Amino acid sequence: MPVSDLLASGFDVLLCIGLLWLAWQAITGTGLFRSVVMFMVFGLMMAVTWARLGSPDLALAEAAIGAGITGALLLNACRAAVSEMRSDEQPLRDRPSGVPKWLALPLSLAAGVGLAWLMHSIPRDGGPTPEAAIKAAETHFLDNPITSVLLDFRAIDTLLEMAVLLLALVGARVLLDQRRLPALYPVPDHPMPMLPSLLAMITPVLLLTGLYLFWAGSHAPGGAFQAGALLGALGVMYQLAGRFTPTHEPGTVNALLITVGLGLFSLFACLSLLWAPAPLSHPEQGAYALVLLIEFALMLSIAATLVLLFVGSRSLQLRRSTNHPGGRQ
Template identity: 45%
Template structure:
């Protein structure tokens, strides 16, 4: 029964992937990509990686999907003929290349299956070291304690992406789909009143749970960004070319906090990136959540800053 489910999921992924790239129409490809992200999240949770499933659903399907849909609307406004154009460029190289890649992946996978796992892998050592720390979620442990550089650099990448968006935004901004006020409805007001506090609660829970269960800064940040996206789409927020002082601080908060706390190690005779236990981890995760949420929101509305729109 579970095998049948796994096979169905695998075939579904392959079919959806094909639908995304076969591109009969741009809109269809975007929708298929969102569905692919959702199915991918199911696959990750089947593989026993709920952290990845959460991140995939929040970032891969929801935020990226909303971003792509917004970009699509913009493209259609500028060039309406693109709606019905097929993006597929037929090439004689495509089939042999696909077969070659498929054979390569199959071959590598087959070889990997034959390998026995080494006796002294880093995973076992990390799990053993986790016993001494206050964290009980190995994923958060790896992200913060053992591979801190990676996480710090990821925050840097997000910041760089925002800088890139800020640099390429036009000096004279045409009205973006987001910046137009949609007509008010009572239903969206009611939805926002119910959903926004709930989203903040869920983000706080994910952040808190990250120490011992699936969750953490990235998931919490993505969920918070989702609330921002909802507010932007319903016309409560509007893009501005420059971030306010507070937003500047919030954007840099993750990198700065992490780097500052990670560099106190030498004072105590420990290496750089050594993190004091307990409170420091929560401070870093909290700061990263705020930066991630604001970064993703600004990437979504492709603007330097964001401002509340007065009704």
């Protein structure tokens, strides 16, 4: 075996051990904060794993969403858990679960090993799908096969995904509004001299990277999801710096931003019946421009929804963040 293969295998082994250890620590460790940090590092290791398994698109998405946005949401939950706890309650105690440990451990191990064995025995010839998808992608107007699956072959999945995203936001808001829980972290009232200059430095970089990922999506790793997540991260930073002021009234700009992706996509689905027998088929002419337009709308909606989910799970009376979540003032 050549040295490079040996090194690669060694790296894989280390990666797998790291993943398992981090997951174990995140779940069994004491202290919620520690668990959340372990989980965020687990997400970053997953991003490396995706890259190692030949899926750079997933690596980008995981780093931005799995580790970044999820981590921010969970850290928020930590602070909420601490500040909303009653004074007589033990900090986040764990009652013994109904399932005893001696039963849970072999049970889950059996499920995991059984699943691994089943997956291993699945034939790897791929069947008709990969061949068709890869062959079609070679002549497709989108050079990135994953983007062509997302926005052409399986566009219905992406359409419904946007619906789920919107539904999650609406559901979270309904829950949070219902109890009228107070905002946990109002806009910081003490001056933070470093933040504005940091934001000034990081805003153009994130905007440029996000827009590049959006643009690259048609021919290289990237796309609306990764770009939307990056812009969403920028919005979260603006919120943390107190640059977005939470308000109670629903704003037109915000409502427009969170619905434009689903709306435009649905409109396209209806209009496509004019030129094709099935919905979500692309026209002969101008398909590329159409995809770019839809992707841009998706990117805006994903970014805005992620920011609002972050803010919403934090200070519940928020109806909107006053400014453009993409980072403009």
